[in-house]
Amino acid sequence: MDQEAFFRKLVDFTAAVHQVKHELTKDLPLGSVTPVQYGILEYIAVHQPVTLSEISDCQHMSMPNTSRELKKLTEKNLCEKSIAAEDQRKQYIRLSPEGQRMMDDIFRRIHSRFEERIRTVPEEGLKAIDRAMDVLRAQLFDTSYAKK
Amino acid sequence: MDQEAFFRKLVDFTAAVHQVKHELTKDLPLGSVTPVQYGILEYIAVHQPVTLSEISDCQHMSMPNTSRELKKLTEKNLCEKSIAAEDQRKQYIRLSPEGQRMMDDIFRRIHSRFEERIRTVPEEGLKAIDRAMDVLRAQLFDTSYAKK
DNA sequence: CTCTTTCCTTATCATTTGATAACAAAAGGG
DNA sequence: CCCTTTTGTTATCAAATGATAAGGAAAGAG
Numbered sequence: 549m550d551q552e553a554f555f556r557k558l559v560d561f562t563a564a565v566h567q568v569k570h571e572l573t574k575d576l577p578l579g580s581v582t583p584v585q586y587g588i589l590e591y592i593a594v595h596q597p598v599t600l601s602e603i604s605d606c607q608h609m610s611m612p613n614t615s616r617e618l619k620k621l622t623e624k625n626l627c628e629k630s631i632a633a634e635d636q637r638k639q640y641i642r643l644s645p646e647g648q649r650m651m652d653d654i655f656r657r658i659h660s661r662f663e664e665r666i667r668t669v670p671e672e673g674l675k676a677i678d679r680a681m682d683v684l685r686a687q688l689f690d691t692s693y694a695k696k
Numbered sequence: 697m698d699q700e701a702f703f704r705k706l707v708d709f710t711a712a713v714h715q716v717k718h719e720l721t722k723d724l725p726l727g728s729v730t731p732v733q734y735g736i737l738e739y740i741a742v743h744q745p746v747t748l749s750e751i752s753d754c755q756h757m758s759m760p761n762t763s764r765e766l767k768k769l770t771e772k773n774l775c776e777k778s779i780a781a782e783d784q785r786k787q788y789i790r791l792s793p794e795g796q797r798m799m800d801d802i803f804r805r806i807h808s809r810f811e812e813r814i815r816t817v818p819e820e821g822l823k824a825i826d827r828a829m830d831v832l833r834a835q836l837f838d839t840s841y842a843k844k
Numbered sequence: 845c846t847c848t849t850t851c852c853t854t855a856t857c858a859t860t861t862g863a864t865a866a867c868a869a870a871a872g873g874g
Numbered sequence: 875c876c877c878t879t880t881t882g883t884t885a886t887c888a889a890a891t892g893a894t895a896a897g898g899a900a901a902g903a904g
Contacts (some may be wrong), residue, residue, distance in 0.1 A: 549822050553897055555740055555807050559742070561829050570756065579740040582860065593875060594707070608718065613862065637870045637881040659703050674697050677835050680776045680828035681709050687817055687825050689712040709848065730890060763853055763898065785851045785900050 559690075572661050576654050579626065584609070585617055589643070592627060593651040597640035598634075626650065706836075720809050724802050728772065732757070733765055737791070740775060741799040745788035747780075774798065 578586055587607055593596055604614040618641065619626045626647035632638035643651060666674065735755055740746055745766065752762040764787065769775045774795035782787035791799060833837055 549819065550825070554822065554826065555810055557826070557829060559835060561837070563719050563742075564833060564839050565710055566717075567839045568837045569710050570712075576754075584861070588894080594711075601880085604882095607832070607863090610720075610863070612864080617861095619883090635871070635881085639882080650892065656707060662703055662706065663699070664732065666836070671697065673835050674702065675830050678697070678702065678705070680790055680831040681705060683824050683828040684832070685709060687821050688714045688814070689709070691712050691715045732891070757891090758850065758893070760894080762852080767853090775900095783851090783901070787852080793851085 569667075570608075572658050576657060579650075581621075581626070582617075585621055588617060588621065589626060589647065589651060592641060592643055592656070593648075596642045599638050599640065603641070621647075636677075716813075720806050720813075724805060727798075729769075729774070730765075733769055734771065736762075736765060737774060738790060740791055741796075741803070742792045747786050747788065751789070762803065769795075797802060 561576075581589065584607075588603055591603060591606060595602070600611065600614055600618060602657060603609075603618070604611050607614070609617075618627070618629075625644055627641055628644045630640040632640055647692050666677075669677070724734075729737065731788055732755075736751055739751060739754060743750070745777070748759065748762055748766060751757075751766070752759050752811040753761070757765070766775070766777075770777060775789055776792045777789050780788055814825075
């Protein structure tokens with residue numbers, strides 16, 4: 549297999565994924581939530597409860613900046629902090645009821661755009677996509693790779 | 697097929713792609729080039745020659761901001777503008793020799809990290825990955841979809 | 845030859861974001 | 875009981891980014 553072409557294909561592929569993700573998530577009703585803050589909310593929504601350090605690691609932001617943005621989100625009543633019982637330094641962060649409603653709504657919108665996108669794909673094709681994602685997750689986009 | 701689970705899987709998948717892309721592209725020698733500027737350079741590198749409007753569309757930035765950032769890149773001697781012969785309003789934008797060297801170097805680094813990543817994958821697996829990318833490109837991440 | 849549209853520019857402003865220093869409190873290890 | 879590490883905070887600053895107004899010059903349409 550031609551290494552060069554294969555690499556090029558990967559570059560194209562990731563660009564396409566990024567592009568489609570953008571189409572699925574643009575113009576969402578974010579209110580006063582900034583892009584970085586939305587990224588945090590999405591991360592919390594999927595992984596809650598999370599700690600501040602986890603957000604910091606996974607969103608690639610420094611602790612001070614993470615703390616600041618999270619404070620803003622808390623002030624907007626979109627998420628809540630609670631001190632961990634077993635380690636008083638840690639905080640478990642979750643969406644507030646309001647934050648949960650917001651993210652539920654947003655995910656519904658994204659989901660609906662996604663369905664629009666795959667509407668014409670037959671059941672057979674969906675299965676193929678499913679398998680393809682499995683293959684790539686296992687071989688190429690294994691995020692447990694080289695976790696230092 | 698369970699719609700809900702399928703959608704969730706897509707969300708996970710795009711997050712993983714994003715994560716791996718980050719790992720492959722972090723800590724590159726960008727010098728004085730900002731993230732947004734790097735995005736532009738990468739786009740030019742892959743698609744050159746391009747016009748300002750194309751960059752604006754594909755990088756999702758306004759024309760004024762694109763113009764500003766491109767001016768900075770030109771001042772850094774990383775890209776060049778030349779007026780199109782057939783339409784004097786348009787500019788064809790390319791990497792300068794220096795910009796080309798920079799991007800070649802960067803792509804080499806990314807490529808090398810990528811090879812490190814797939815080092816242990818057998819030929820058979822690479823072919824499977826290749827096919828999987830084809831499937832997803834065709835069915836799911838078809839960027840020609842709904843071009844307004 | 846006008847009028848409109850396309851493509852691009854310059855200027856300006858507020859906001860967001862990233863980086864750093866300095867600090868504090870809990871946990872863990874000897 | 876120290877000492878170090880982990881976890882998080884506050885404050886501050888500069889830079890990057892996004893948004894908008896205003897304009898100019900070429901192309902295209904009538």
